Amino acid sequence: MNEKNMIEVHNLTKTFTAYKKGKGLAGTLKSLFKREAIHIEAVKDISFDIKPGEIIGYIGANGAGKSTTIKMMTGILNPTSGYVKVGDYIPYEKRQENAKHIGVVFGQKTQLWWDLPVGETFAILKEIYQVPDDFYASQMAYFDEIFELSEFMGQTVRTLSLGQRMRADLAASMLHNPKVLFLDEPTIGLDVMVKERIRKAIKDMNQRYGTTILLTTHDMSDIEELCHRIIIIDKGKLLYDGGIDTIRKEFGYERKIVFDLRYDDATLVEQTLETLIPSVDGCQPDNTTYQLSEGQLTVNFNRNQVGVSGIMNFVLSHFNVLDFSVQDMDIEAIVKRF
Amino acid sequence: MKKLLRTYLPFTKAVMQGFMAYRMNFYVYILGELFQTVVLIYIWFAIFSSATSEVIQGFTFKQMVGYVVMSTLTSMLIGNEVHWDISQDVKSGRIATNLIKPVNYQLLKFFNCIGNIGINLTFLFLPLWGGYTIFDFISNGVIPNITNGLLYLVSVSLSALILFYINYLFGLAAFFIEYVFGFIFAKEAILKLLSGQLIPLTFFPKGLFNVFKFLPFAGLVYTPTMIYLGKFSEEDLLFNLGVQAVWVLLLMALTQLVWRKAIKRLTILGG
Structure with a gap:
């Protein structure tokens, strides 16, 4: 390997074990004593490498295993076999260390404090990630420029519109200038204007700091505008890993x-x-x-x-x-x- | 240490600021608790007035009122929301947003818990305790004993830790079973009885009392309340504080163990 990889995913497999619940009262009682285990293979033997500064589109239908992979890369889930390496860390072994160097946005859930004003949330994140004062000031100025945060800085998070919340969430994930950014459907449910602004910010962040970005999306234009390379998975298996051009040539028309x-x-x-x-x-x-x-x-x-x-x-x-x-x-x- | 506080104090602050949004809810809940306390005092009044002796199990009626008030205040003071928060985190899948941050989950919840206690102290304990103390002074001429007060602070700190660990463990149960609400309600009812919140543990039959005093629950309300009221002999005092301290250490170890199992089991709901 000549160039150091930012992310290495090697033969990654994750199997969830669930238990079948019996039907009706009798079934429930029965399942209290004897449970039938069901193994769900969410991710099957996936391998790929990501170089520093790449923007990767991680694509697949709902339930394809995208989120599960991201959760292993962010250290929330342990793989069943295989490994993930992000920077210098195995995320699920050194979750807290790894967390200092990554930023994550789950489009469906906010990581902001629901009951606090947006500004307070950023002040809290500054302490958690130990962002120096001057860098914090320059980041906030930068975010205000690309996300126009000052519009709603004083509002509590629960009163924000979806678009505002997503802008705040993205800014929050970028505050500590992470080396890797995981964006799980960052444009879901947003209107075209907000989507455009978010894409611009992602691109800008990538060019400005060389941030490695892995994003999942269902939106073809996200991929066309942002991604250098795409990885497609379906039913937990890797289907395609390569340039966007092939896809564009084949399906772009x-x-x-x-x-x-x-x-x-x-x-x-x-x-x-x-x-x-x-x-x-x-x-x-x-x-x-x-x-x-x-x-x-x-x-x-x-x-x-x-x-x-x-x-x-x-x-x-x-x-x-x-x-x-x-x-x-x-x-x-x-x-x-x- | 300074770095630790800088990282985690924001979680305490966040709970306290968040509280302002749900103040009414909190006060309505407390009103219910206070109503229960008044009922309890009336029951004791009825018991004492129909009893043949003025002292029951070493308590006069006035001392019993003191016990009821202080045990209620103590359980209000140490109360936290950690078990609800964790089960909510797991159920809604929001635990993921906590785990992506470079923080220790237990410490995060601990500092949340300090926020809960800060709220309890400022908005409940101090005003109610102040009111009761003034009332007790005017009507009975009682001045609180400073030594007992200081020992109470030590004991109630241990109580708060024990309750934190118990609630944390019940919260972690959410990793293993999807609906923990039943468990939590059952726990709450059992705690009320075994912690001495409803009646002093000495009122239980001797055999039961000898078991209960070794359980972690006795250390929650019974021990600090008895210390405040100065009803322990020196020997009892050391024994009960010792039991509290041992349970803090045991529960601390147990939570580490359960957490390690829990995090392995984690399946995040909601995508």
């Missing part, structure tokens, strides 16, 4: 149009749809797929080979369309293709 249709006879619609591929210019079974369910027609196609107008013309002239939207291919669909 994928588009999806969703139509809301009104019809009485679904079979009639199905029959008409069968003529879609033969009758639209450029459409082939391998570059166009469609799906009809409960009044919603979803058409996936490759923008480079098929014209949007061809598909639009076909659908609009054959069906009663109530509404439609054109979308980028989503991550779930990409994962399914592997």
